[in-house]
Amino acid sequence: MHNDTIVALATPSGSGAIAVIRLSGNDAIALASNSFKSVSNKNLSVQPTHTIHLGHIIDGEKTLDEVLVSVFKNPNSYTGEDVIEISCHGSNYIQQEIIQLFLRKGCRMATAGEFTLRAFLNGKLDLSQAEAVADLISSDNEASHQIAMQQMRGGFSSEIAKLREELLNFASLIELELDFAEEDVEFADRTQFKQLIERITFVLKRLIDSFAVGNVIKNGIPVAIVGEPNVGKSTLLNALLNEDRAIVSEIAGTTRDTIEDEISIGGIGFRFIDTAGIRETKDVVESIGIKKTFEKIEQSQVTIYLFDAQKNIETLEAVRIEIEKIRNKYPQKPLLVIANKIDTLSDLQLAEINKNIADVLLLSAKTGFGVEQLTNSLLNLINTGALRNNETIVTNSRHYDALLKAFEEIQKVQHGLETGLSGDLLAIDIRQALYHFGEITGEITNDDLLGNIFANFCIGK
Structure with missing residues (x-):
């Protein structure tokens, strides 16, 4: 296959200064050589790997563009095959003309993620590393x-591979015992085996627990900002985003729908959701907005409750x-309580708020006071220690x-x-554990799994 x-096309579609067209396969260099005219009369097919050459892509007597052609010979290429990368001018017309030229000469249009799939099939990457390529492309913080x-560098893969190798060694010894069952001998030291299982259990627990942090880092953390109108x-x-994203006025109920935007704080993506004010209202449109507010609280992972410190100074019990x-x-949802508009209050009034509302953050969204403390509090909710420790x-x-x-x-x-438990029954459970380890790195896989993974890649990768 x-x-x-x-x-x-390996670069984004559309016009730009430069576009890169990638070829991979046994005939990549030969096909490129037949359509490339070097400015110094070089024969592309005999050039060494990892070299770049200036010339023109030609279609018969017609010159399509002046280009730079990069040559990567197998097995020292991204896919493990012969690879050609053509850097041409970024005109849509030029891109399509060059791609159509190679399609007429016998190439096939790559499917989504097929270059990386070939890298996996040729042993250049394991499956978890291949998936990391897509994550790297989509990373936005x-x-x-x-x-x-x-x-992608293999940190996760090497950790799993080491555990799998040690477990496989013990599995082999236990399988050997089964061949000598009549002699009643033990080749696998049970004490050492118990220590290995304890170590594997510890590592697996750590990796499983890390998913809670990893998932929010990868997808961003939704934060709902709620409170009265x-x-x-x-x-x-607007203060968090440092721009006038939401409409601000003195009229209660100005925000009728939710407004969302995302920023990066300390390298972590936070998606802030400004919701409609929570209050009793007969306004049909505003009521729909308030209903959506509660939906957004359900969907968020952190809630910020904001109250007007000036207006509610006499009704702090109601706020509480x-x-x-x-x-x-x-x-189960982290809640940050913020007293806003504190720039209009006295020190005595601020002390009263601190006394009545536990763990309250004092802030003035208008002047920006307290915004940094809020962002630090948001970061403290996320366990980034693992990131710092690599x-x-x-x-x-x-x-x-x-x-x-x-x-x-x-x-x-x-x-x-x-x-x-007897060795034969132990061996069954060990084989199942080994199977699931192999699923991660791709040592055990199937076409359906590969199809699902690589379907989410972009075409040129």
């Missing part, structure tokens, strides 16, 4: 970029009751599922060791 030569880079929710959103209602309704963090739900299944089988092995 993958012995033909494929071609695709420092943290997700760092995780994708670490995974006209307490400064839209002003706070509202806060308790939200906490009781969403007990630990492996799991962000892929497929890996998470395989780790959970492997952990379940390892627990069975551990229970079997403690209860003196």
Whole structure:
């Protein structure tokens, strides 16, 4: 299936200064050589790998463009095959003319992710590294970029491979015992085996627990900003984004629908959602907005409750009751309580707020005071210690599922060791654990799985 030569645009579609067209396959260099006229009369087919050549792409007597052609010979290329990359001018017309030329000469249009698929099939990347390529392309903040880079370099793969290798060695010894069952001998030291299982259990727990952090880093953390009308929710959103994203006015109920925008704080993506003010209203449109507010609280992972410190200084008990209602309704959801508009209050009034509202953050969205403390509080809710320590963090739900299944089988092995289970039954559970480890790196896979993974890639990668 993958012995033909494929071609695709490797840069984003549309006009630009430069476009890159990539070919990969056994005939890539020969096909490029037949359509390339070097300015110094070089024969492209005999040029060494990892070299770049100036010339023109020609179609018969017609010159299509002046280009730079990069040559990468197998196995020292991204795909492990002969690869040609043509850097041409970024005109849509030129791009299509060059691609159509190579299609007429026998190339096939690459499918989504087919270059990376070939890299996997040719042993240049394992499956988790291949998936990290897609994550790297889609990373939009420092943290997700760092995780994708670490995974693409093989940090996660090497950790799984080491565990799998050690487990495989013991599995081989236990299988050997089965061949000598009549002699009643033990080739696998049960004490060492127990220590290995304990170590694997510890690592698996750490990797599984890291998914909670990794998932929010990869996808961004939704934060709902809620409160009564006209307490400064839209002003706070604008202060966080440092732009006038939301309409601000003194009229209660100005925000009729939710407004969303995303920023990066400390390398972590946060998606802030400015919601309609919560109050009793007969306005049909505003009522729909308030209903959506509660939907957004359900969908968010963090809630910011904002109240007007100036307006509510005499009714702090009512504010405290509202806060308790939200906490009781969403007990597992982090809640940050903010007293806004504090720039109009005295020190005595601020002390009264601190006394009545536990863990309140004092802020003035209008002047920007307290915004930095808020962003620090948001970061403190996320366990980024693993990032700073360069630990492996799991962000892929497929890996998470395989780790959970492997952990379940390892627990069975551990229970079997403690209860003196026979070697043949231990071997069954060990084989299942090995199977799930192999699913992560692609040592065990199938066409459906590969199709699902690479269908999400862009065409030129």
